[in-house]
Structures are given as structure tokens and as C-alpha cells.
Amino acid sequence: MSPGTDPVERGTVQNTSGTPGGYAGKWLDIDLTKNKIEEIKFPYSTLEEYFGGRGIATKILWDRIADKWTEIDGLEPENPLIFATGPMTGIYPGARICVSGKSPVSNGVVGSTAATEFAVEIKNTGYDGIIFTGKSPKPVYLLVTDDGPELVDASHLWGLDGEKTLIKLNKEVKDTLKKRYPRVGLWKAPGSMYVGPAGENMVRNACVMTKLCHAAGYGGYGSLMGSKNIKAVVAKSRNMFPTVDAPESVKLLWRKAHAELIKVSDFRRWGTGHLGYGAGAGTSSEPIRNWQEEWHDETSIGVNRYMDRFWVKTKWADFNCTTNCMKVSCIKTGPWKGDITDVPDYELQAYCGTNMGIFDPEGNVHMSTLMDKLGHSGINGANTLGYAGELYQRGILTEEDIGFKLEWGNVEAFDKLAHMMAYREGIGDVLAEGTYRAAFKIAEMKGLDPEELLKYAVHVKGIEIGAHGTRSDKDYTHDISYAASVQGGDHTSVAVDGYNDMSGALFYDCAVFCTFTARGPSAALIFDFAKAITGFPITLKSWRSVTGPRIINLQKALLLMGEMWEPVKDDDNPPRFYEPLPTGPYEGKTTDRERVDIRLQAYFDTLGWDERGIPKKETLERLNLADVEPYMAKYRL
């Protein structure tokens, strides 16, 4: 097991041959520089040890580039871009795909998932995932059908926004299939993922988009995709899902899961957007004006306002999804006529709304649509826009620097800045580096101490924090939620206590299905499901004590090897999260630093890390990660 070795030839012990249930069995390995497409397989043992999605992606990254991890930047051609399904994708309700690589933002690994039929289609064409390396000399998209993979010229799509890209791709691929199979009748639309202008122009925190307003947002993989000249990946299959290990059990469990899921009705009725008012007025944990406040009682941003004026459809689900958290919003009159997006969901109500000082649903729907069209992450890119807003408020960035007044709540101004960021124009070029890196650049520009600018940068490990604060302690995010997480500010993968984490987001990201379709069914049911699909002797206990920690340890090792973050010092919340809340029912309350310190040490201890968060030798050996040890020794004191 040494890094850089081809996983196919790597001689790990194989106690079982063949493909486990739920896996298509093959992966596409595409070298864009050499224009070479190969099929590879992973040994049974690797699948059992890393499962899929985030787990297998981390393992691939380790095997391929661990020895040069510290040196290469996330946007260099050598960095693989990985699309990974998991054995439960499409079979368990709520299909998603995991996008990964060395994060251009955190220098570690982020498993960034998105709900999309692309996950279902790629799996049914016979591939569990795709690894892209190198860089294409010209814009391309990958089309995978039952005839196999092909790289198609995408010059005509390059430069188009997300919406137009999707419309054109749907038409183009439909026509191609009709030509190839003139007699079979109609096909459902293909599954696709794509980048907008932000990804093309390598805005570091840009996301990989799908279905108009779904995204693999955290990690900045849109910029990695753009850096490789990949405009889109598209798949369409007429084949069935891979067979499962115990079909009768799966059928029974599928019904049991649905019977539980039907009872979870809040998201089905209101979407996550009901928190737009709820998290502000209730839990006081919603970002307002770059997190200067986390409380508001503005009923204008209540879910009913969206429902009454903008929702044109109250239920919209992805394949095999029971949660229906998406609704469809559309602006039908005025300057933003024709803007179409989802609820917007809570994250974008906060980040493309309150965090820019926008409390008007119309402005919020517009900013959400715009971020999606440009291919910005509606959380991460929007965090950077909010950061610029505060720098303007404080007079650090001036009207001269920006080119116009950037006042809170001014939709036109934030709209303009989002464009400048996507096309890297003016100050937009600086902001396109993401909040953390932009802070350093602006400090240099202004001759200020970087600490002066980092005070207002709301991120952990460079990953701009999701829209759930820790100061009131009333949301699901607390003390070490972000501070200890190997995925930093990612609100979908927060740290709890190092043991329970393993059966939460990490498992769903590896399996790969949606966190929201895990709400309802018990953990025991979900793990029975995993076992019935794969045939692995997987249990809640085995996952929490061995498989989960193995993946987190490997992610942690790669994060350390990124050498961007100082152990312990950077395993912390941003300064803003220690300022007392200025308003609301929890006024004066703030994140308890002492508690952070205690919980952080407990977290390290549970995962078998030393007091500085470096995985211990015996931990690595226990988890079959002995080859990681030589890399870790130098980080220990």
C-alpha cells in the first residue's frame, strides 16, 4: 500500500473476488492531457474498507498524489477531479453524487455531494465513478452512454451560464441519442453536472452545478473542473441498477425506509427555507451582514411570503427522493422577470439574503438565481460577497476600489459584484480567491496587517462557514462543529464528538445518499440496508469504530499535509464567533472558548490523535493506514 501505486495492481489481500452488491464494478480513469480513457477496478477489500463516495475518493487521492500533496496547488492539472457514487446511491432514497479532489480552498479533501440524476445515470452505464487527471487542451464535456464514454467538444458551451448550458445540453444529448437509436422510442432526459462562468474562470470557491440550482458547493471543485477545461459531465443509460446482495431484504427495507420517511413532513411542506425566519427569530443563528448579527425578526423573509408570491410549485423531488425539500420559485414581473430557482433553501435565503442585508424575498430569489447561473457557490461565493460588504462598511474597501457603493441590502450592487467575481474583473479578481485568500490580498493592497482583515473572515480551514452559527448554541451547530471538522466550515459535515460523526454525514457521503433522507429511519435500519445491498458485514459499530475513523484519519492526514493550517491554532472558530451576539434573545452570548478547548481535546482523543490533533502511530496501524505513518511523523512535536 504505497502512495502513487495503481490501485488495480496494488497487492492487498483479497479474501473475496468479484464485485460486491450495489457497485457497478468499474471506474472511468480519464487522462485529459493525453486524451486517454481507461477502465479501472478496485479490489473488493478497498471497497469494503472505503465504501464509496468521500471514502473511496480520499483513498484514490492518497494512492495517486500523497507524495506530492504538499507541493501541488489544487488547480494544477495533476490534481484529480473525482466524481464518486456509492453502493447505496439511487437504491436508498435520495440519490446523490460526491465530487472531490485536493480542495483548491482548504488544501485538504472535501467530499462535496449534490443531488442529481447524473448519479443514477452514470451508475447504470456501468461506472461507479470517474477520475479526471491532466488538462484538456480545449473545452470538452464527457458523455457517457451505454455505448461507452466519449469526450465531446464543448467550445460552443464555454462561456454560457448554468441555465443556458443545461438547456443546450438537454437538447443536444437528446438529439444525439435519437439519431443513434431511431427506433426505441423516447428517453428520459440525461443526467448532467456542469460549471458556470465562475468555474470556468477558476473562482476558487466555485461549485459544480446540476439541475439549475443544485450544487456540489464546498471545496471549490467547480474551479478544479474549470481548470481542466471540462464544461460538463453527462450520462444517460437504459440499463438497470447494479444487482444487490440480498434483493428480498432490500425490497423490504426500502418499504420500511419509506414508511418512516413519509412521516417527516416539515421539509416536504416548507422546504428548508422555513428557517429563513426560524433561524433568525428563533434560534438566533442566522448570518446577517457578514455575521455581525445572528438575530432578526423580519417577517418579510418568512416562508409564507415566498409561498404566496414566488412558489410556482410546492413539491419537487430528485430520483427516489421522498423528502421533496425543493420547491420551485419564479419571478414573473419586473426587472428580474424569468428568474427561476428552488425555495430558495435556507442556506441561500441566509447567504444570498440576510447576510447581504437583503430582507426582501424578491431580491433573495434574484441573488440565488444569479449565483446559480454564474456557477458561484451560493454559500461560499456569497460569503465572500458579504465579506466585501463588511469591508466596505468599515471603509477598508472604498467606492474607488469597488467601482460603486456596496451598501447592505442593495441587490443591484451585490449583483454587479457577483458578476465581477465570476469574470475576475477589478476587485472581483481578488474576491475570486475566496474569503480567506482575499483577506491576505486586500491586506497587501492596503498595507494592513492580515490579522486586521482575518477578523471579519468567517471561515474554518478556508471553507466559508454554512449559515448556522454557534454563538446562541441553539442551532445544531456548537463549539467544535466547524473547528474540529476535517471539512472546516462545511455545515453538512460537522464534528460532534468523533464517534457519532461516523454514522452521520460521513456515512451518507460515502454511501452516497442525502442527509435529509436519513432523517426518519433509524441508524439500525440504514445499516441493515447497507449490509443487504453490499453483503459486507457492516454494522453501526464497525462503521463507527473502524471504517469511519479510517476515512477521517486519512482526510485529516491529507489536511495536515496541505500545510496551510497550524494544528490546534487553526482548529478553531473564526474570531467573529467569539464576539458576543449584539442583539436578540441571546444578546451577549458567545461561543464558549473553554468548552471548545475541552471538546477539541476529547475529539482528538476519541479519534486516536495526539493533543495537537496528529493521528498517532498506533491509530494508523489499527486502521490499516500504516503507510500514512511516515508522513505524519514530521508533524509531531
Place this chain on the structure above:
Amino acid sequence: MWPEASRVRVFMPFPGLEVPHLCAQCQDYPCISACPFKALSKDENTGAVIVDREACTSCGACIRACPGTVPYLHPKDNKATICDLCGGDPKCVEVCTEAGYNALTIVNEGPSIHRKLYSRDPVETAKDLAVKLFGEKGEEVIE
């Protein structure tokens, strides 16, 4: 699971525009009369179109004759495939009930000339729905 082999398929040519697509049982059954090999017949009890898979030659005449391009060649055996209402005890209704959604129920409806109007290309239906949902913008979202 086999999404493209289901006789009840939900098309989504643009996000949020889902169009269920299945046999509407036209009163004059153009598919049956179009089949040169007499492979298609009407189930007298349910009104569904039954395909004789032995007789079907995969010529596609039924697909072309259908006003909604509903039949398709099954990915496995390449034979014409149309919803047969599971002989009067549809599985889709059963699973919908078992899973607790109760969105589908069996209704007994007599034949009507208007049934044929519901047999449409799902993309055409989606284009109409797009305008209904999105107004003018709806005219641009499906090419």
C-alpha cells in the same frame, strides 16, 4: 430498480417540470391497428394494450402510430412495451400505498374520445407547463 424499463416513466426535460408518461388508452387504439404483425391487443377487462412479445418484431410501428410516442422498445429484449395495468392490479398503486404516500388510487372510468388528448410527447406537455409556471420565460427553457 430499472428506471428506463418502467412502464410509468416520469420525464423532466427541465428541472422542476416532471411529466408522468404512460399509456392513456385512446378509444380508437391507433397502436393496435398500426401493428403489421397483430402483436398488440386490447385487454377487455382493463382496456390496457397487451403486447404479444413472441409476435412483436421490434419494428416500431406502434411507437410511430401513438400520438404521444408512449410505447418504447424494452432495453432487455427490444420488444414493444406499454403499461398493461398489471392485469388490473397495478403494482404502482400498491407500492404507493405501502410506502404511505397514498397518491395513487384505482378509478374506474369509461372510455372517452378525450383520453387521446392525454397521449402526448412529454416534452411538448412540459413546454406548455413551462409557460404556465414561468410565464414568458417558460418559452425559452426547453429547446
